[in-house]
Amino acid sequence: MDSDEQPLSGHSFRVGAALDLLEQGEPLERIMLRGGWQTDSTAMKYLRNWGH
Numbered sequence: 001m002d003s004d005e006q007p008l009s010g011h012s013f014r015v016g017a018a019l020d021l022l023e024q025g026e027p028l029e030r031i032m033l034r035g036g037w038q039t040d041s042t043a044m045k046y047l048r049n050w051g052h
């Protein structure tokens with residue numbers, strides 16, 4: 001593993017799936033339901049941080 005890479009966790013897969021849905025044009029409400037986030041601000045925080 002490179003020093004820039006972080007180990008994968010169950011959380012990594014949840015965020016990755018949410019990013020896939022976002023790229024497919026799914027609405028934020030559906031992404032929140034699938035990811036288990038209750039507020040749009042939390043969902044957007046994860047999507048922004050992991051989407052780079």
